[in-house]
Amino acid sequence: MIVKKLIEKIEGEAELEFDFQDGVIRNVDIKFNLYRGIEEILKNKAPRDALVITPRVCGICNHAHLIASVGALEDGINRSVKKFEITEKARDIREFTLACELIQNHIKWLYLTIFPNLNRVLNIQESKNYALKAMYVSNTVTKALAIFAGQWPHSSYAVPGGVTCDPTFVEVMQAKSYIEDVIRFFENVVLGIKLEEFLAIKSVTNLDKLKGDFARILFMLGKNGFGKIGQSYDRFIVFGNSKFSMPGKATATTVSGADIKFVQEFEQEGSFAKAVKYKDKFFEAGPLARGIVAKEPVIKSMHKKYKDSTLTRVFARIYESAKLLYVANEILKNLRIMQDSCTLDSKIRLEEFEGIGVAEAARGSLIHKTEIENGKIKDYQIITPTQWNLANGAAAAKAMIGLRSENIASFVFKTFDVCSVCTTH
Amino acid sequence: MARKPKLLWIQSLTCNGNSHSFFNHSNLFSILSHFELIYFPLIETKYSLEDVLRKKVHSDILIIEGAIKEDLTKGGVNIKELIHHYAKESRYIITAGTCATFGGIFKQSEPEKISGFAFDKENEKEDILSLYEHRLISLPGCPIHPKWLSYVLLMIINRRRIPLDEKNRPQELYGFTVHTGCVRNEYFEWKIDTHGFGHKEGCSFYENGCQGPFTHGSCNKILWNDTSSKTVVGTPCFGCTEPDFPKERLFSTKTNMGIPQKMPLGIPKRAYLTVTGIAKSFKIKRLEKKVIDYEK
Numbered sequence: 001m002i003v004k005k006l007i008e009k010i011e012g013e014a015e016l017e018f019d020f021q022d023g024v025i026r027n028v029d030i031k032f033n034l035y036r037g038i039e040e041i042l043k044n045k046a047p048r049d050a051l052v053i054t055p056r057v058c059g060i061c062n063h064a065h066l067i068a069s070v071g072a073l074e075d076g077i078n079r080s081v082k083k084f085e086i087t088e089k090a091r092d093i094r095e096f097t098l099a100c101e102l103i104q105n106h107i108k109w110l111y112l113t114i115f116p117n118l119n120r121v122l123n124i125q126e127s128k129n130y131a132l133k134a135m136y137v138s139n140t141v142t143k144a145l146a147i148f149a150g151q152w153p154h155s156s157y158a159v160p161g162g163v164t165c166d167p168t169f170v171e172v173m174q175a176k177s178y179i180e181d182v183i184r185f186f187e188n189v190v191l192g193i194k195l196e197e198f199l200a201i202k203s204v205t206n207l208d209k210l211k212g213d214f215a216r217i218l219f220m221l222g223k224n225g226f227g228k229i230g231q232s233y234d235r236f237i238v239f240g241n242s243k244f245s246m247p248g249k250a251t252a253t254t255v256s257g258a259d260i261k262f263v264q265e266f267e268q269e270g271s272f273a274k275a276v277k278y279k280d281k282f283f284e285a286g287p288l289a290r291g292i293v294a295k296e297p298v299i300k301s302m303h304k305k306y307k308d309s310t311l312t313r314v315f316a317r318i319y320e321s322a323k324l325l326y327v328a329n330e331i332l333k334n335l336r337i338m339q340d341s342c343t344l345d346s347k348i349r350l351e352e353f354e355g356i357g358v359a360e361a362a363r364g365s366l367i368h369k370t371e372i373e374n375g376k377i378k379d380y381q382i383i384t385p386t387q388w389n390l391a392n393g394a395a396a397a398k399a400m401i402g403l404r405s406e407n408i409a410s411f412v413f414k415t416f417d418v419c420s421v422c423t424t425h
Numbered sequence: 426m427a428r429k430p431k432l433l434w435i436q437s438l439t440c441n442g443n444s445h446s447f448f449n450h451s452n453l454f455s456i457l458s459h460f461e462l463i464y465f466p467l468i469e470t471k472y473s474l475e476d477v478l479r480k481k482v483h484s485d486i487l488i489i490e491g492a493i494k495e496d497l498t499k500g501g502v503n504i505k506e507l508i509h510h511y512a513k514e515s516r517y518i519i520t521a522g523t524c525a526t527f528g529g530i531f532k533q534s535e536p537e538k539i540s541g542f543a544f545d546k547e548n549e550k551e552d553i554l555s556l557y558e559h560r561l562i563s564l565p566g567c568p569i570h571p572k573w574l575s576y577v578l579l580m581i582i583n584r585r586r587i588p589l590d591e592k593n594r595p596q597e598l599y600g601f602t603v604h605t606g607c608v609r610n611e612y613f614e615w616k617i618d619t620h621g622f623g624h625k626e627g628c629s630f631y632e633n634g635c636q637g638p639f640t641h642g643s644c645n646k647i648l649w650n651d652t653s654s655k656t657v658v659g660t661p662c663f664g665c666t667e668p669d670f671p672k673e674r675l676f677s678t679k680t681n682m683g684i685p686q687k688m689p690l691g692i693p694k695r696a697y698l699t700v701t702g703i704a705k706s707f708k709i710k711r712l713e714k715k716v717i718d719y720e721k
Contacts, residue, residue, distance in 0.1 A: 006500045008474040009466055011441050013499060033499065036438060037534030048676045052663050056530050056567065059441030090623075108448075108467070116469045131468040132454055139449050143650045150658040151649035152449070153442045153568050157660045159676070164622045164659035168717065174652070338719045341623025341659075346633065346676070421440050 003406050007413065009113070011060055012420030014390075016413065018406045025409055028397045030390055032424045035272035039425070042380040047073060047350040047372050050380060051156045054368065057382065057425045060108070062153045063101040063145070064361030065382075067094055068368040070158040071357025073350070076370060077160055080353035082344075089339035090162030092331045093148050095242050096175075098359065099328045100145035101152070102244075103182065105362035106287070106321040107137040109417045110190075110217070114314065118220060121411045133189060133213075137182055144178035144328075147171045161344025167337055176332045183325050190214050191322065198322055202297035204305050214318055221311045230310030230412040232399040233282055236289035237388065239367065240360030243327045244320070248293040249283060253300050255293055260356060260367065265383055268392055272424040275391030276383055284308070284395040285364025285388040286417065288316035296323075310399070310415050317417065351375050361385050363417050384422040430581070432460040433484035433511055434521075435477065437504050438531050438539065439491030441466065442568035443522040450571035451651065459582045460486070478502040480510055486581065487515040488574075492524040492531045494539045508542070512557060517581055518542070519562045521574060526565040526592075527668040544592065547668040563593040565641075567665035572647050573598050592668075594641065602690050603637035603662045606645035607654075613638070616704045617712050622659055625716055629661045630685060634677045636664035638689035 003018040017029040038057055042050055054069045055062035078084065111134035119126055142152040148165050149155035157164045183195055191198050192211025201207060207218065221227065236250040237258055249258040262279045283289075288308065291299030299316055306312045350372055357368045364385030371379040389395045396416045400409040434444070444466050450456065463482050464470050472482050478500050489508055497504045512518050520542045523529040527541040540546075543553045543561055554561070562577055577595060580587050588596040604613070612619070612628035619627025629635035637645075637656050644654045644662070656662055663675050679686040688697050 006475060012436070012439075013474065015500070034438065034497075036440075036531045038530075041530065041533045046674045046676075049671070049674065052671060052675050053530060056440050056442065059439075059443070059445040059568065062440070062442065112467055112469075129454070135448060135450075135453050138445075139451050139453075139650075142449055143652050146650035146653045148658065150653050150655040150660050151644075153445050154665075155655070155660070156663070156675075157655070157658050159622050162623055166623050166625045166659065168625070342621060346621040 005406055005410060007410060007418070010414065010418040010420050011058065011422065014418065014420050016406075016410065018400075018409065023404055025401055025403050025406070028400045028409070029270070030392055030397060031271050032273045032420050034420060035424045039380050039382060042377050044376050046375070047370065047377055048159070050368075050370060050377065051159065054382065055154045055156065057384070058419060058422045059153055060105055060419065061101065061361045061363070061366075061422060063098060063149070063155060064359045064366050065368070066156060066158050067098050067359040068357040068366045069370075070160060071359065072355040072368040072370040073160045073357070074355070075357055076353035076355025076372060077344070077348070077350065079355065081350070082348065084161065084344055086162045086343055087339040087341070089336045090341055090343070092335055093163050093165065093167075093341075094158055095244070096328055096331045097145045097149045097155075098242070099244060099324045099331070100141045102360075102362045103141045103321055103324050103328070104138045104145075104152075105417070106317050106324075108134045110134075110213070110318060113414050113417070114217060115213075117411050117414055118217070121407055122220065122224060137185060140178050140185075141182050144175040147175045159342060159346070160348070161346075162340065162342035164342070166341045169337065172332055172335055172337065176329070179325065179329050179332065183329065186322065186325060188212070190318070195322055195326060199326055203301045204298070217314065217318075218311070221314060226314075227306040227309050227311040229403060229408070230313065230399045230415065231307050232284055232395040234308045235281060235283045236292045237278055237283035237285055237365065238289050238293045238360065239358045239365040242360060243331065244324055245290045245360040246294050249278065250289070250292045253292060253295070253303055255295060260358070263367065263383065265381070265387070271392070273391065274387060275394060276387045282391070282394045282398070283388060285385040286317070287320040288313050289364060290320065290360065291316045310412050313415050349375065363419060363422070364388055382425055384419070384425065386419045386423040389416050390418060390423055429459060429461045430485035430516070431463050431483055432457075432465075432486050432488070433463040433477070433482065433515075434465045434488045434490065435504070435508055435511065436466055437489065437491035437508065437525065438494045438497055439522070439524060443490045446568040447521070447571045447574055449650065450575055452575065456575045456578060459578070475500065478507065480507070484511040484515045486517045486519065486578070487511050488519045488521050489525045489542050490521050492528050492539045493542055494535070496538070516560060517562060518557055518560050519564060519574070519577060521564050522569045523565040523567040523665060523670050526563045527670070529567060530671055544668065558593070561593045562587065562589065562595065564598075565594065565666040565668075567670060570642075570644070570647060570649065573643070598643050599641040599666070601641070601643050601646055603640045603642045603644045603654075603656065604689065605643070607637055607656045608645075609656060612712060614704065615707070615709050615712055616701050617709075619659065624659060626712070629656060629659065630678065632678050633661045634663075634675055635661035636667075636687075637662035639687055640664040640667055642666040
């Protein structure tokens with residue numbers, strides 16, 4: 001029996017087709033319909049124009065697209081035009097603004113997706129305005145982001161050689177206050193304990209210290225069996241190297257190196273989204289992958305007890321929000337504003353090269369590939385994290401197989417933090 | 426008490442950036458409290474998308490996000506047709522963002538099939554305008570500025586007339602240029618370039634492609650995220666509120682004999698050249714050097 005479901009409010013929509021046999025989901029077809037042809041639009045444009053066009057792939061992770069896009073240009077320039085390095089200041093500012101975007105994203109996912117949908121699945125009536133919490137964090141953390149990047153969404157402040165901004169300490173201190181406001185919210189509302197106290201937890205057995213919304217969501221998920229469902233391939237992949245991620249791949253918790261040259265993209269019948277594999281295998285990208293590959297003790301402990309279940313996946317994303325807040329605050333504490341913001345001449349000619357850029361977006365590794373010929377973009381390819389997770393047969397589909405209810409399955413699907421617009425682009 | 430107006434937000438071909446930009450408004454919930462929120466793509470609403478698609482809801486104020494594409498469907502429903510269904514009964518139709526207003530970036534993938542709701546780039550769609558002209562408010566920007574949208578919504582609630590220009594844009598927002606209020610204006614006055622990227626000093630109009638002086642919008646009057654703007658952080662304005670967004674070569678200024686090809690809005694070339702000649706004949710030492718000496 002085929003059951004169709006229109007999934008909404010996932011940065012656009014998706015249509016899921018559940019194939020039930022004897023009351024059990026045997027297969028799920030995932031369809032995305034909103035194709036906009038960004039890669040085609042980029043052809044024949046000036047190389048740097050990608051910094052303005054690619055953020056428009058996605059309203060919620062636009063900044064990650066900017067960072068991947070500038071990375072692709074810099075990789076190409078470094079390999080074929082001129083050797084250069086960006087300053088520690090420029091790198092730190094980029095990592096800070098990217099961290100802010102991830103925090104914005106994760107908190108929206110927690111309060112706009114997870115809480116309301118879990119309540120719906122479990123038939124819990126509540127009149128709490130979770131959206132207000134999401135708005136507060138998103139509003140505050142993007143203020144800190146905009147201090148350096150000018151605006152969110154859709155900044156283009158990262159350019160080959162660094163960043164366009166040259167902040168004074170007035171701006172740095174202002175940004176720090178915003179981050180401290182978000183940390184205070186996180187401690188009072190999400191964790192119920194101090195941030196550093198939470199980040200010091202290494203084992204599942206110590207999670208009983210948690211109070212607040214995080215404790216509540218873990219309790220609801222645990223009590224309703226989500227520690228046993230939603231398991232997927234148990235294979236993880238990360239390409240971004242930053243203060244909050246290290247590159248590598250993992251099978252269960254065994255970590256090894258990963259090389260972008262083994263990433264393949266291929267068409268899928270009946271969907272505008274392309275699938276992605278690494279050496280012919282599906283991998284999962286995102287906060288859980290980052291936690292596993294970086295061997296975060298508490299993520300390993302969760303994984304040991306609950307495998308790659310829905311509970312572990314949700315835990316990893318909220319845990320990462322806490323870590324990102326800590327990292328963002330540390331970056332501002334040590335920011336060397338006296339260094340140059342941009343080390344590359346803005347008039348340097350971009351005539352002919354190929355470059356690959358990577359950023360860890362909220363949902364996982366984002367890859368941009370640019371090919372420049374005669375001073376114009378000849379070809380541009382974007383591989384989004386959701387392509388790793390949401391292709392037919394990939395991590396999210398696998399996590400839904402074996403479940404007995406399309407409503408539970410849809411919730412499991414949403415815990416991957418689905419982004420429809422990125423998947424098709 | 427009079428019933429609250431029904432607010433319906435429909436997405437066509439979009440990146441969701443306008444939804445996220447508006448969601449970031451620090452006064453979001455007090456603004457929304459004046460309305461019955463029928464549908465908004467980011468938060469829980471009383472009605473589902475399915476209800477909207479099946480025409481089970483009603484609209485007083487319709488907000489359109491995204492470009493109009495002839496054959497775009499969701500859940501088997503043609504979105505262009507759906508938008509017209511709700512537009513007919515709405516007292517106000519707001520095109521939120523450059524895609525919905527003029528076609529925007531995504532128009533470039535299939536220019537014949539994709540356009541704004543009532544404008545196709547700068548061209549009026551007469552059939553649409555004849556139906557909706559007196560109810561239409563254009564709010565271009567990629568994305569929309571949250572406070573520009575809240576201004577319009579609150580003007581409606583307060584029953585105040587919104588003065589519009591020839592493209593149905595509110596004059597109080599788009600009568601200014603992005604240049605208005607830019608912190609680099611002193612450098613513009615004395616024609617001092619920023620010399621590359623990453624400097625507090627200098628103006629981006631001469632070399633880096635800044636379109637602020639001829640772009641309609643209040644980005645430097647009503648700051649982004651309450652804190653900043655592109656030009657404040659040394660990024661050129663890309664003219665994202667304009668019908669022809671995005672133009673080409675966005676990070677460099679097109680020049681003729683060293684003079685920017687496109688003049689500040691409404692300024693005759695002769696006036697510009699005269700003022701530039703005079704300004705450039707002086708060397709203003711204070712503006713030629715770094716503002717802050719961190720060695721001291």
